[in-house]
Amino acid sequence: MYLLTLESSCDETAAAVIRDDGKIQSEVVASQAALHAEYGGVVPELASRAHMERILPVMDQVVKKAGISLAQIDAVAVANTPGLAGSLLVGLVAAKTLALVLGKPLIAINHLQAHIYACQVAAGENIFPCVGLIVSGGHTSLYRCNNALDFELLGTTIDDAAGEAFDKVAAMLGLPYPGGPNIQRCAEQGNPHAYAFPRAFLHEKERLQFSFSGLKTAVRYQLVGTGRQSFEELHLDDTTRANLAASFQEAVVDALATKALHALRLTRMNTLCVGGGVAANRALRERLESDAKRYHYQFRTAPLKLCTDNAVMGAIAWERFHAGLFEDLRLDIQPGVVRKNAAS
Numbered sequence: 001m002y003l004l005t006l007e008s009s010c011d012e013t014a015a016a017v018i019r020d021d022g023k024i025q026s027e028v029v030a031s032q033a034a035l036h037a038e039y040g041g042v043v044p045e046l047a048s049r050a051h052m053e054r055i056l057p058v059m060d061q062v063v064k065k066a067g068i069s070l071a072q073i074d075a076v077a078v079a080n081t082p083g084l085a086g087s088l089l090v091g092l093v094a095a096k097t098l099a100l101v102l103g104k105p106l107i108a109i110n111h112l113q114a115h116i117y118a119c120q121v122a123a124g125e126n127i128f129p130c131v132g133l134i135v136s137g138g139h140t141s142l143y144r145c146n147n148a149l150d151f152e153l154l155g156t157t158i159d160d161a162a163g164e165a166f167d168k169v170a171a172m173l174g175l176p177y178p179g180g181p182n183i184q185r186c187a188e189q190g191n192p193h194a195y196a197f198p199r200a201f202l203h204e205k206e207r208l209q210f211s212f213s214g215l216k217t218a219v220r221y222q223l224v225g226t227g228r229q230s231f232e233e234l235h236l237d238d239t240t241r242a243n244l245a246a247s248f249q250e251a252v253v254d255a256l257a258t259k260a261l262h263a264l265r266l267t268r269m270n271t272l273c274v275g276g277g278v279a280a281n282r283a284l285r286e287r288l289e290s291d292a293k294r295y296h297y298q299f300r301t302a303p304l305k306l307c308t309d310n311a312v313m314g315a316i317a318w319e320r321f322h323a324g325l326f327e328d329l330r331l332d333i334q335p336g337v338v339r340k341n342a343a344s
């Protein structure tokens with residue numbers, strides 16, 4: 001049996017064909033990174049227009065690559081929450097139309113839950129129960145993941161997401177979008193202890209929340225002081241830039257790793273699964289690996305291309321398929337975060 005999954009929640013138009021034994025028959029990701037680069041971040045209206053142009057060719061290509069015909073697809077699944085409204089709509093309308101035309105079931109995918117499920121796809125074995133840490137451009141949250149159908153929000157950021165902070169600080173340092181990989185590269189030459197940047201709520205063990213806007217402001221003040229000088233007028237030398245990047249990255253990694261540990265202790269779980277674009281960060285992966293050894297928990301993540309947005313993680317839809325959780329054509333988008341379970 002074949003499942004077609006679609007992903008268009010942010011700036012990647014992606015599709016995959018996944019067999020019921022878990023084999024990835026084919027996958028396609030059309031990235032819009034180059035389109036948004038000149039604006040230093042994702043422009044929602046441009047993103048939805050680009051999805052409109054790409055969704056049909058991407059679907060066409062993924063089915064061809066799978067070596068099957070459309071008629072062989074047994075179910076159509078789509079990420080309908082959370083994300084940019086216009087972007088989610090494009091995937092949803094495409095999925096509904098295909099499901100209707102083929103007369104096959106429609107399944108809803110919660111994009112954040114799918115990011116955690118990427119760890120299961122990578123592991124090829126059951127990862128549940130676990131604490132799920134999602135760190136992406138739009139979200140930074142901790143979940144209690146009881147099983148693939150039962151996720152409960154434990155805490156989230158009260159302002160910026162970790163990826164958003166990477167992107168904004170990168171812009172301040174004159175590094176191109178997407179900021180995460182560029183800060184990582186620049187930080188490799190720097191000293192992570194050069195500047196003591198803030199880590200919000202670090203010692204409040206019961207508080208499973210994040211905040212990165214103060215950190216972003218601290219980098220800004222370090223750069224330009226409280227004066228009116230603009231970033232463009234700064235002539236940063238390479239060492240200072242690398243030290244700022246490394247110290248900023250260290251502060252984010254410290255906050256994420258410490259809160260993940262708090263969540264493991266509070267839930268009495270011993271597996272941590274990390275997904276989302278920032279999970280591709282080498283310093284974060286190394287820190288979590290060493291913490292896992294030190295504090296005796298199991299750390300799981302996915303290969304880099306399954307951390308950033310993709311449709312392969314939509315394999316979570318097979319779990320809903322087997323549980324008989326189907327949607328009708330009233331399925332709508334839900335741009336905001338769902339606190340407990342229901343993808344629809």
Ligand code: KG4
Nearest residue numbers: 136137138163180181277278280281308309
């Ligand atoms: O999950 P994702 O692909 O899209 C969203 O759902 O938002 O995450 C994108 C975010 C961007 O903010 C990007 O800068 C960040 O992930 N990112 C990284 C790295 N690779 C991507 N952040 C830090 N280090 C990286 N290596």
Ligand code: ZN
Nearest residue numbers: 136276277309
């Ligand atoms: Zn994502």
